Amino acid sequence: MLETLRKIVQEVNAAPDLESVLDVIVRRVQRAMRTDVCSIYLIDQQRERYVLMATQGLNRKSVGQVSLSLDEGVVGMIGQRAEPINLEDAATHSAFTYLKGTGEKKFHAFLGVPIIHHRTLLGVLVVQQKLIRKFDESEEAFMVTMSAQLAGVIAHAEATGSILQISDHTKTESDRKFEGVSGCIGVAIGPAVVMTPLADLNGVPDRKIDDIKAEVAKFKSALAQVRRDIKRVGRSLAKRLRSEERELFDVYIRMLDDNALAGEIISRIKEGSWAQGALRQVIGEHVQQFSMMDDPYLRERATDIRDLGRRMLTCLQESGPSLSEIEFPENTILVADELTPAMLGEVPTEKLIGLLSVHGSGNSHAAILARSMGIPTVMGVVDLPYTRIEGLQVILDGYSGRVFVNPSPDLSQCYRDIIREKMRSMPGLKG
Incomplete structure (x- = not known):
C-alpha cells in the first residue's frame, strides 16, 4: 500500500488544478482499495455545507449538485467527530441520509475519514461497497494516511471554496488577500496573465x-x-539589464552544452531510451539534487533546470500553444506557478508592470532580474489559486508581499495614490 500511496501522491502533485486533483484521488483510491465507490465531499464555507465534488462510482451528474449540512448524515458526523467512521451497512445507521440522485442506495459498506489541514476541516473522503462488511484496519490506515497526505495539497488548491469564491463570485467578493514574500519592492495594479508550464x-x-x-x-x-x-x-x-544579469542567460545556454545537461541526455538516448524519457530522467535527477541543497540560492536553481526541461520537451512534442501567441494587455501582471527568467522575456517590456509567483523566493533568478529591472514582485504566494485568476484585476504590493485579487474601488484608489506619490518622487518611473 505504501508504494500505491506514493504513486497517488506523486500524480496528485503533478495535477494542474483542483478538479484534476480530486479526479485523481477518487479514481486511484477506488482502484487501490478495490471498492465500488470513492467520493470526496468538501466544505463550502459560504453555504456551510458539504458538497459532493468528485466521485468514482456514484452518479457523476450529482457532482456539484448534491450537498449536506455540516451536521447532516454520516459525513456530517465524521466532520463533527473529526475521526473515521467505519460501517458494515451505512443505511441502517441512525445518522444515514440518502442523497437523491447519487445512486448510493445499493452500497452498504462505508468508510469515511476527515480531511484536516492545520486543524481545519476541509472535507471528508469516503469509500463505499455493495457488500455488507467492515473495512479492515489496513484499509482504514490507508485512508487515514491518504487524507493526511492530501490535506495540504487540497488546502493549497483552496479546496474549502476560495477558488470558487474567486472564479465565480468576483462580482460580489472583493479584496481577496494572499500573503507571500517581497521579491522586489513597489506596487502594481493590472490584469493577471497566467503563464502555465510549457x-x-x-x-x-x-x-x-x-x-x-x-x-x-x-x-x-x-x-x-x-x-x-x-x-x-x-x-x-538586454536593454533593461546590467551585464551581470544578462549573464544569467549565458548560464542557461551553458547548461545546454554537450558536457552538461545535453550530454547526459544524449548518453541516455544512446543507451536505448527515447529522447523524451531520457530528458525526464536527467532533468528529474538534477532537480532533485538542487532541491536538496542547503544553500537557498543553489536550491532555487532547480526552477531553472525544470524550465529548461519543459522547453526542450515542448520542442520535442511540437505541441501546445506558443508563448508568442499569448496576448498581453497593458499593465500586465505576469503570474506563474514558478517564474523563470525566460518567462520575463516573453512579455513585451513596455507592458509588464508586475510579477507574481506561487513558488520561489527572493533568491530565484526571476526575482534577481525583477530587482534589476525595477518590476514589483511577490514570490511564494502558495495559497493563490493561480489557475483561476486569468484576466482578473490584481493589486501587487511588493513592499509587504501581499496580493489582492479583484480589489474593491476603495482599495484600488488607495494603492493608486501610493503609485502616484512614488511617481512624483521618481518622475521616470513607470506606473
Whole structure:
C-alpha cells in the first residue's frame, strides 16, 4: 500500500488544478482499495455545507449538485467527530441520509475519514461497497494516511471554496488577500496573465527505441530551437539589464552544452531510451539534487533546470500553444506557478508592470532580474489559486508581499495614490 500511496501522491502533485486533483484521488483510491465507490465531499464555507465534488462510482451528474449540512448524515458526523467512521451497512445507521440522485442506495459498506489541514476541516473522503462488511484496519490506515497526505495539497488548491469564491463570485467578493514574500519592492495594479508550464515532464513514460541515430538527431534539433529561444529572450531583455544579469542567460545556454545537461541526455538516448524519457530522467535527477541543497540560492536553481526541461520537451512534442501567441494587455501582471527568467522575456517590456509567483523566493533568478529591472514582485504566494485568476484585476504590493485579487474601488484608489506619490518622487518611473 505504501508504494500505491506514493504513486497517488506523486500524480496528485503533478495535477494542474483542483478538479484534476480530486479526479485523481477518487479514481486511484477506488482502484487501490478495490471498492465500488470513492467520493470526496468538501466544505463550502459560504453555504456551510458539504458538497459532493468528485466521485468514482456514484452518479457523476450529482457532482456539484448534491450537498449536506455540516451536521447532516454520516459525513456530517465524521466532520463533527473529526475521526473515521467505519460501517458494515451505512443505511441502517441512525445518522444515514440518502442523497437523491447519487445512486448510493445499493452500497452498504462505508468508510469515511476527515480531511484536516492545520486543524481545519476541509472535507471528508469516503469509500463505499455493495457488500455488507467492515473495512479492515489496513484499509482504514490507508485512508487515514491518504487524507493526511492530501490535506495540504487540497488546502493549497483552496479546496474549502476560495477558488470558487474567486472564479465565480468576483462580482460580489472583493479584496481577496494572499500573503507571500517581497521579491522586489513597489506596487502594481493590472490584469493577471497566467503563464502555465510549457509541458509536463512528470507525464512522460519510459520507452525504448531502435533508431538511436534518428532519436539523437531529433533531440539535437529541439536543443537548437531552445538555444535560439533563450538567446532571443536574452536580447529582448538586454536593454533593461546590467551585464551581470544578462549573464544569467549565458548560464542557461551553458547548461545546454554537450558536457552538461545535453550530454547526459544524449548518453541516455544512446543507451536505448527515447529522447523524451531520457530528458525526464536527467532533468528529474538534477532537480532533485538542487532541491536538496542547503544553500537557498543553489536550491532555487532547480526552477531553472525544470524550465529548461519543459522547453526542450515542448520542442520535442511540437505541441501546445506558443508563448508568442499569448496576448498581453497593458499593465500586465505576469503570474506563474514558478517564474523563470525566460518567462520575463516573453512579455513585451513596455507592458509588464508586475510579477507574481506561487513558488520561489527572493533568491530565484526571476526575482534577481525583477530587482534589476525595477518590476514589483511577490514570490511564494502558495495559497493563490493561480489557475483561476486569468484576466482578473490584481493589486501587487511588493513592499509587504501581499496580493489582492479583484480589489474593491476603495482599495484600488488607495494603492493608486501610493503609485502616484512614488511617481512624483521618481518622475521616470513607470506606473
